[in-house]
Amino acid sequence: MEQLVLLGDEAIAQAAIDAGVTGIYAYPGTPSTEITEYAERSGEAREGKIKACWCANEKTAMEAALGVSYAGRRGMVSMKHVGLNVAADPFINSAITGANGGLLVVSADDPSMHSSQNEQDSRYYGKFAMIPILEPGNQQEAYDMVHEGFALSERLHVPVLLRITTRLAHSRAVVKRHPAVTGQNPLQLPENPMQYILLPLSARKRYRELLGKQERIMREAEGSPYNRWIEGKDRSLGIIAAGIAYNYLMEHYEDRKCPYPVVKIGHYPMPRKLMEDLCVSCEQILVLEDGYPFIEELLRGYLDKGTKIRGRLDGSLPRDGELNPGVIARALGLPAHSGIPVPDMVVSRPPSLCKGCPHIYSYNALNEAMTSYTGGRVLSDIGCYSLGALSPYKAINTLVDMGSSITMAKGAADAGLIPAVAVIGDSTFIHSGITGLIDAVDHHAPVTVVILDNQTTAMTGGQPSPASSRIEQIVEGIGVEKEHIRVISPIPRKHEENVTIFSEELAYNGVSVIIPRRECIQTASRKLKQAKNQTGSGEEGT
């Protein structure tokens, strides 16, 4: 069997291809981006045998995958954890419609918030939707679980959630491929023509069907090869290790033999029988799970009067942040090692806008124009330009969720903060800024919307942005007055001119849109390099 060295993300994409997926959909978001990037580069996608597509946002991506499943074929959608908030409506309802072709939803959580605004745990969404959740512990399991996820989805006729975390998404290891499956499912519409019509009348039936499936969903988890009891003689402690936490535990035992019994969890709902056996036979239980104390809370219950449970809630492990071998050693009372302390002189090095980045010049002009007003007026959004919050720019005052700049600016203006400014990128504008701008135009809100058009989705590595170079047509179509749509060039030479334009539009008592347009310096130089390499004059190091 072929072996490949793959990131967890890449293993998921390869597995989907090998499992006969028809469509893979996503909006880029760390740590999930490499799934669709890998699929996009595959021969299968290039030959048009599968669709691997970037979508406007996670909701449209989820719905496209649901459409593939409706048509009887296998669909996958991937996103970062907060993307599942955006896709929550179709996600929850896809459990009610159920799946026709296999439907796999991949959500990549980011404990420790390496590149995110929270560390929400997608397992709660899986439980909320009442569907099975798979959580791989290593790259091979990530690969295998995609195969199993599609099969499980087709056996139970429900979508399946595959939950990973940053560490697995972005760690490489050898993965063995399965023999190729026999192609994609044929096009086949659902037998029940009412299955996907969630009118109350039929939705009630569908919901009862989902409730009726819960016992089978539990049975599948109880029989799952991903939920295992690993024997240990010392019953003073029983350990539950979910997903990647199992590896951190085993790191401490060179022969990979833990003295305590361990239940490894990779398939939810948690297998009741294994849990019960462990709780009955051990004096205490230690729960190791990355993310929220999901298993721990369920085991404790509201009254917490059963077996003594240790984990993130009693301080045995930190309440927040990613797990690692060290924190687990401490929870087990094992000696923890540490090398030389970090010398005091070492200072932190936060990320910053690249040299020559167009956003620098947009912020320089905006900051100068804003000196006429009191502070706190710039509501921003999620992307590279979020770094404008830091020195030396200190140009923005909020950063909450995708698309929140325009809507929050409108609310702030409604509350009397006039003018209010929204700063949003071209890709984020398409993701969820357009609807907010419609609200602002509808109510003639005194907001100045700055749409930074660097013609790519830069923060996640330069995926295409569907809005590039046609933002003015979109905003005009929404109803922004033509004389208040200003396209500017964010370069040092145009600074004075740009400050004037910002000042004029800030003074306007209605919706204006300023579009600073210049390509991202990263994608631009990459293109330049490629062109050079093609002519054979490139000079390249590692």
Place this chain on the structure above:
Amino acid sequence: MKKDIVLAGVGGQGVLSISALIGLAAMKSGLCLKQAEVHGMSQRGGEVHSHLRIADAPIASDLIPEGKADLILSVEPMEGLRYLPMLSEKGWLVTNTQPFINISNYPDLDLILQEISRIPHHVAFNADEMAKETGSVRTMNTVMLGASIPFLNIPFEKFEDAITVFFESKGSEIIRMNLAALNKGRDFALKGLG
């Protein structure tokens, strides 16, 4: 055999390429590997590191436990110091001394170099200067890769193979320069070890 390596640098310096090259050489030697990388926001000029674990038996954790790293390989002097708690008692710090200054409060370089000189086992040199001798400063990462070789128990030819594969699409001149860089880095580290 088990080697745990922390690679350190600044986003954009190419830490991931070094990691990929060592990974490739390890693979070609039939070893197991796990390689945890940092993608995303910090790649924009922030501090980045990668955990690379190679062994002749399956590896459990993707992350190296604190105090267990055999080697910190840093392409930037202050960044190497940041991960000292990861280093084992017998571990080595192999670092470039050329600073990458993109923050206003970068400490005095002399103080950093003094601190490095106090680490019990270290190899420190200006890899940017050495790279220039090969014809391009951009081979700095390959120089550093070369300097790590004496600590890794992987045959030198495997690294040469890895370089050849990695730069295949860039042409023979680029491969030649990087092979020269690899040799220079290795020779310097060997000399440092006596």
